[in-house]
Amino acid sequence: MIDYLYRLANLCRKEFLAVLKDPANRVILIAPVILQTLLFGYGATFDLNDVPYAVLDQSRGELSMRLLARLDGTGRFHRVATLHSPARIADLIDAGDALLVLHFAADFDSRLSSRGSAPLQVLLDGRNSTTAGNAAAQIREVVANFNATLPGVASPPVTLETRAWFNPNLETRWNILPGLIASLSMIQVMMLAALSVAREREQGTFDQLLVTPVSPSQIMIGKALPAIVIGLLQSALVMLISIHWFDVPMAGAWPALAVGLLVFTVAVVGVGLSISALSANMQQAMLYTFVLLVPLVLLSGLATPVRNMPEAFQIATHANPLRFAIDLVRRVYLEGAPLEQVWRDFIPMVCVAALTLPLAAWLFRNRLA
Amino acid sequence: MTGARRGAWRDFRRRLAALIRKEFRQLLRDRSNLLIGIGLPIALILIFGYGLSLDVRDARLAVALEDASPAAYETVAGLEGSTYMSTTVVRSLAAARRLMDEHRVDALLYLPADFARRAAAGDARVQLLLQGGDPTRSAAIRGYVEGALAQGEQKRRDRQGAAAGSGVVAVERMWFNAANDSTWYLVPGLIVLIMTLVGTFLTALVMAREWERGTLESLFVTPVRPGEVLLAKIVPYFAVGLVGLGMCLAAARLLFDVPIQGSLSVLLAASMLYMVVSLGIGLLISAFTRNQFLASQVAILASFMPSLMLSGFVFDLRNVPPAVQVVGHLLPATYFMELVKTLFLAGTYWPIVLKDCAILALYAVALLALARAVTRKRLD
Amino acid sequence: MSADEILAVDARGVGKRFADPATRRQLAALDDVDVRVAHGALTALVGPDGAGKTTFLRLVAGLMRPDRGELSVLGLDVTRQPQAVQDRISYMPQRFGLYEDLSVQENLDLYADLHALPLPVRRERFARLLEMTDLERFTRRPAGKLSGGMKQKLGLACTLVRSPELLLLDEPTVGVDPLSRRELWEIVQRLVTQERLSVLLATSYMDEAERCAQVHVLHEGRVLASGSPAEIAAHARGLCHDAEPPPGQPPRLLQARLLDDDAAIVDAVPHGGRVHFILRGATGPAELGLPARTLRPVAEKLEDGFMVLLRARSGERPAEAARAMPEGSGAAAAGEDAPVIEVRDLVRRFGDFVAVDKTSFSVRRGEIFGLLGPNGAGKTTTFRMLCGLLPPSGGQARVAGLDLRSARAQARGRIGYVSQKFALYANLTVEENLRFFGGAYGLRGAALRQRMQAVLAQFDLRGHQAQPAGQLPGGVKQRLAMAVGLLHEPDILFLDEPTSGADPLARRGFWRRITALASAGTTVVVTTHFMEEAEYCDRIVIQDAGRLLALGTPEQVRRQAGETAQRRLDMEQAFIAIVERARAARDTTEPTP
Known part of the structure; x- marks a missing residue:
């Protein structure tokens, strides 16, 4: 038993040395993680903070002025042009200079004061429908507030109080960053595991290893452990940036998160090692990993929610450990969910690990020929 | 004198044809190339067309x-x-x-x-x-x-029957995307992604492989000029990129019913231009790294991920802080993305078309010149 | 001889430096090199590993730029006009970059197109090249599926699609078996005589250099000597003798004794059942204490001259190396107990291809046992089955008394393995590699430290401990691989082409250690392409096409090949004779290839 552990420790130490001795490797394992966390933390947001808009005000009344003043007062809208005829609307939107154009008809003021209601045309650039939808919602909010100040309009007897749990301002960043904790480390851990055996095969060291008395399962565990440790460290790094740089509060318990990420990383390493055992050389391992990673990341719910997908895709994503890891991290991190609330997320991840690790071990043993 | 020049031109053509023939053969025989060049684009089309949606349902x-x-x-x-x-x-x-x-x-x-x-x-x-x-x-x-x-x-x-009015009623009209469907802008964005994938990732990998396997050492001590080696890499992968483009366009029209408002020929021309830019980046990366693993990592980090995340594909560049906007605006993909979305959804709006094409052309010339300058027949 | 006005290559005072990646210091790969290559003849660059041969060829090919000196190729300044030079020369690098996905024909077509070879010329040329390289049957096969020797020949064919004005060959025959090597040389020599081709060749095989008109001996980036093979050989004039070993003893025991006598002997090597040796200048043959009637003076060869030149400078002292080895009594070599390796009717199939066909032999304790055969003969497959890397399809293989099929893990603990290609972790240091493999063999604590110290001393690795293994010079790498293979004091050591590409000096040191190990009781199984090295073996087998063609002592095998008292054969001749005879017999019984 001690002998077994000693051999494992020896294999792990070698694996760490082999990975970390190369300065290029050290950079590749740390720098992209930090860079991507920062870039996506800032870049990946659906929150609209700056809406360029144009106005065509044909009524030139006091009411339309008041509505516009309210709009400008939000600080999120800035006027890029004031038009005098509808002819230039198309130009402005085509060129992407204005995201939306507000069109007050000539009878806007008079209708509003006489009949108590008037339409306001909002023309939106739909090239990015999410942004457009967001802008429209913000206009609606401003208009609703404006309506409340109108004397002729009855104040609604019902007021809606909204409170968002766990993310009071509904910021996209709070959604993306926990997702990155799992995804960023997965990309590199899978590549690392996939290259580990392929590299030894290509450099001929695998044969040298196989003629020693260590067993294939020992070799496999020796390869898996360092990759798992590196993956968890990368996750921790992303989390630290998320908490301390982007100030996304951690609501959950560290141990719950650690257990979840551990199971996830084991599953990822299992997939990587299976790829490794299947590929003849590093190039194949790299390409197979890449081809697998792209759909895994895209269909994980990182950028677009799984629930928006068609039924067939949703069923297929049950084989994607990242989907459940992201769900688990979000719920533990943002909502402070305890393990007993997220145990369902473990089932698919454990299944993937339980399938791929024995598969990799079997492939090691049987691809020696 | 003109006879000599004509002879040189004929030799050039013959060498180039031989190298291109070789590239095509390799491309078609190595299954992993086809997997990246054709298989992955098909998977991406299906995922983006059917799988991904930002529209809230259920x-x-x-x-x-x-x-x-x-x-x-x-x-x-x-x-x-x-x-x-x-x-x-x-x-x-x-x-x-x-x-x-x-x-x-x-x-x-x-x-x-x-x-x-x-x-x-x-x-x-x-x-x-x-x-x-x-x-x-x-x-x-x-x-x-x-x-x-x-x-x-x-x-x-x-x-x-209350007399009170309802105040201002905002009447919204969504231009370019009447169905308010995110597929409409995801699928055009896919063209950018696939062309980056083929042009940068695959080409960097294939060229780095030649450095790594030592095939260039033998090739260099022949009358071949470095420019011919580069040109011979560009042509086949340009073709693969066009296949990807064709698949995207067909999928957009036939599977996802995304309209193409602008001129198809302008779209094709702009895509070709971007393909050259993308190939230039790929060749440059491989010339610097000369190693497949590094080339693939750099290609993913420097071109694939940013094209996905920062070119305004999914996330709108308007929403990000200035520093990230600057990074986004350094990427050629950002300009091509703007161009493709406009051509697909808005129509041939010449000021944007001309501006973006000019920027892409500048990138293309600069990148190819740089790639040519760093690819020398030297091992030291 | 009008072409001689301009030399094919004229290097004067050429120097080239590289930055050492570890220390960031500039190291001189070439220093003040003067080399002249005449037209229409073969010129050889010889020298130990790291002497600068490849760097010089790359400078000539315009792939690198010299830091100092003048280098003109075909009358052109290659630094200024590399392309003009490249248009007129052909170059075969050490690892010829064949496109593995392309077929043999397509590889040839590509190079013919690049050289703008007209179609009629091409047809005739291809036919001749394919015939010479014996590749006609494989024109449609992808280059990646060819054996190592065939790849080398195809590389040469691609290099020779047109007749260049100068041909550069960088170790073209490393890893190529004697049969293919002979064919390659016939091609080159025919081109030199028929087309007056100028050839500059880098090699570590002295018999190849001997065929050249001029030889330049490089050592640590400097030219030690230049001249015809006879002129180089003359450095050993009057010093060469050979001796007959006492009856019943393998020649290697006498060879080892002579080689260890550093004061009196420059070099000793077994040859054709006798021991060939070079005396130091001051010593007379009588002072060696050998029976006078067993001695006779022999003519010096290029290798002798080379050894005299290099032993004067090189740090590698085979005798010292051996002294650090645990020397046992020579008597242990005689097999007194049961065989340690027993192979019976061993078969290995890959699909319907039979790589090893019903092979049987046994190896006794303390024996040096050689596996010989052309590329693709089944040596490596046999070898991998013995090491437990490949399960056999049929038959039995017992190693160290254990059946490999049932007890692979235990059997592995008792064997050491040194693969053909350097197979240690390149970015780990020497010490880290040793510690890791020691741990893998179950050594730890004081036992591990003690064994590490022992092998560091035995293989002269002290001072290299902190260096990454990948950055060691080739010879040191080889010693490290041996050290790793012997760390756990295995009963049996397997060596797969351990001396491929090594220069004579390094090979001497290597074999001295092997003979010392064997006399201490370690069994050694070795494959090699150097037939002369078979003379170190107690017994050898010759395999071809999966079948065992000959088994016995080197002398028995030579006799089987037709050696008589009148007609002495060396091992290479014997090997070629046996393989060709078997192939002829097979071709008549099985008409379809």
């Missing part, structure tokens, strides 16, 4: 209705009958909260027991609790609930 709302009065029922009646929202009515707040905790609903609308009484007094409060984990969905639900409540209010008022 939102689940629990209504905790502690007040059984007709007024309360009327208030929430507007929530029923939506195609993308399903409503569950429960009798107590506790039961509804349990649904929230178990993530079986995305939002909770709470009408307390004194709702009707306070509504009569014109001072009713309804509470909407949202799951913050998915801000997009939550924002959509809020908008929807607001609308439904206002609608119920309007009905009530109409019935009472």
Whole structure:
């Protein structure tokens, strides 16, 4: 038993040395993680903070002025042009200079004061429908507030109080960053595991290893452990940036998160090692990993929610450990969910690990020929 | 003199043809190339066309209705009958909260027991609790609930024949994307992604392989010029990129019914231009790294991921901080993305077309010149 | 001889430096090199590993730029006009970059197109090249599926699609078996005589250099000597003798004794059942204490001259190396107990291809046992089955008394393995590699430290401990691989082509250690392409096409090949005779190839 552990420790130490001795490797394992966390933390947001808009005000009344003043007062809208005829609307939107154009008809003021209601045309650039939808919602909010100040309009007897749990301002960043904790480390851990055996095969060291008395399962565990440790460290790094740089509060318990990420990383390493055992050389391992990673990341719910997908895709994503890891991290991190609330997320991840690790071990043993 | 020049031209053509023939043969025989060049684009088309959507569907709302009065029922009646929202009515707040905790609903609308009484007094409060984990969905639900409540209010008022008006009513019209469907801008964006994939990732890998396997050492000591080696790499992968482009266009029209408003020939010309830019980046990366593993990592980090995340593909560049905007505006993909979206959804709007094409052409010339300058027949 | 006005290559005072990646210091790969290559003849660059041969060829090919000196190729300044030179020369790098996905024909077509070879010329040329390289049957096969020797020949064919004005060959025959090597040389020599081709060749095989008109001996970036093979050989004039070993003893025991006598002997090597040796200048043959009637003076060869030149400078002292080895009594070599390796009817199939066909042999304790055969003969497959890397399809293989099929893990603990290609972790240091493999063999604590110290001393690795293994010079790498293979004191050591590409000096040191190990009781199984090295073996087998063609002592095998008292054969001749005879017999019984 001690002998077994000693051999494992020896294999792990070698694996760490082999990975970390190369300065290029050290950079590749740390720098992209930090860079991507920062870039996506800032870049990946659906929150609209700056809406360029144009106005065509044909009524030139006091009411339309008041509505516009309210709009400008939000600080999120800035006027890029004031038009005098509808002819230039198309130009402005085509060129992407204005995201939306507000069109007050000539009878806007008079209708509003006489009949108590008037339409306001909002023309939106739909090239990015999410942004457009967001802008429209913000206009609606401003208009609703404006309506409340109108004397002729009855104040609604019902007021809606909204409170968002766990993310009071509904910021996209709070959604993306926990997702990155799992995804960023997965990309590199899978590549690392996939290259580990392929590299030894290509450099001929695998044969040298196989003629020693260590067993294939020992070799496999020796390869898996360092990759798992590196993956968890990368996750921790992303989390630290998320908490301390982007100030996304951690609501959950560290141990719950650690257990979840551990199971996830084991599953990822299992997939990587299976790829490794299947590929003849590093190039194949790299390409197979890449081809697998792209759909895994895209269909994980990182950028677009799984629930928006068609039924067939949703069923297929049950084989994607990242989907459940992201769900688990979000719920533990943002909502402070305890393990007993997220145990369902473990089932698919454990299944993937339980399938791929024995598969990799079997492939090691049987691809020696 | 002209005879010599003609001879040199003929030799050049012959060498180039031989190298291109070789590239095509390798391309077609190595299955992993086809996997990246053809298989992955098909998978991406299907994923982006069918799988990814930013449009909220299947939102689940629990209504905790502690007040059984007709007024309360009327208030929430507007929530029923939506195609993308399903409503569950429960009798107590506790039961509804349990649904929230178990993530079986995305939002909770709470009408307390004194709702009707306070509504009569014109001072009713309804509470909407949202799951913050998915801000997009939550924002959509809020908008929807607001609308439904206002609608119920309007009905009530109409019935009472109240004279009061409803104030300003915003009438929205979505240009370029009447169906308000995210597929409409995801699929055009896919063209950018696939061309980056083939041009940069695959080409960097294939060229780095030649450095790594030492095939260039043998090739260099022949009359071959370095420019010919580069040109011979560009042509086949340019063709693969065009195949990807063709697949995207066909999928956009036939599978996803995304209209192409602009001129198809302008779109093709612009895509070819971007393909050259993308190939230039790939060749440059391989010339610097001369190693497949590094080349692939750099290609992913320097071109694939940023094209996906920062070119305005999914996330709008307008929303990001200035520093990230600067990074985004350094990427050629950003300009091509703008161009493709405009051509697909808005039409051939010449000021944008000319500006973006000019920028892409500049990139193309600069990158190719740089790639040519660093690819020398030297090993030291 | 009008072409001689301009030399094919004229290097004067050429120097080239590289930055050492570890220390960031500039190291001189070439220093003040003067080399002249005449037209229409073969010129050889010889020298130990790291002497600068490849760097010089790359400078000539215009792939690198010299830091100092003048280098003109075909009358052109290659630094200024590399392309003009490249248009007129052909170059075969050490690892010829064949496109593995392309077929033999397509590889040839590509190079013919690049050289703008007209179609009629091409047809005739291809036919001749394919015939010479014996690749006609494989024109449609992808280059990646060819054996190592065939790849080398195809590389040469691609290099020779047109007649260049100068041909550069960088170790063209490393890893190529004697049969293919002979064919390659016939091609080159025919081109030199028929087309007056100028050839500059880098090699570590002295018999190849001997065929050249001029030889330049490089050592640590400097030219030690230049001249015809006879002129180089003259450095050993009057010093060469050979001796007959005492009856019943393998020649290697006498060879080892002579080689260890550093004061009197420059070099000793077994040859054709006798021991060939070079005396130091001051010593007379009588002072060696050998029976006078067993001694006779022999003519010096290029290798002798080379050894005299290099032993004067090189740090590698085979005798010292051996002294650090645990020397046992020579008597242990005689097999007194049961065989340690027993192979019976061993078969290995890959699909319907039979790589090893019903092979049987046994190896006794303390024996040096050689596996010989052409590329693709089944040596490596046999070898991998013995090491437990490949399960056999049929038959039995017992190693160290254990059946490999049932007890692979235990059997592995008792064997050491040194693969053909350097197979240690390149970015780990020497010490880290040793510690890791020691741990893998179950050594730890004081036992591990003690064994590490022992092998560091035995293989002269002290001072290299902190260096990354990948950055060691080739010879040191080889010693490290041996050290790793012997760390756990295995009963049996397997060596797969351990001396491929090594220069004579390094090979001497290597074999001295092997003979010392064997006399201490370690069994050694070795494959090699150097037939002369078979003379170190107690017994050898010759395999071809999966079948065992000959088994016995080197002398028995030579006799089987037709050696008589009148007609002495060396091992290479014997090997070629046996393989060709078997192939002829097979071709008549099985008409379809």
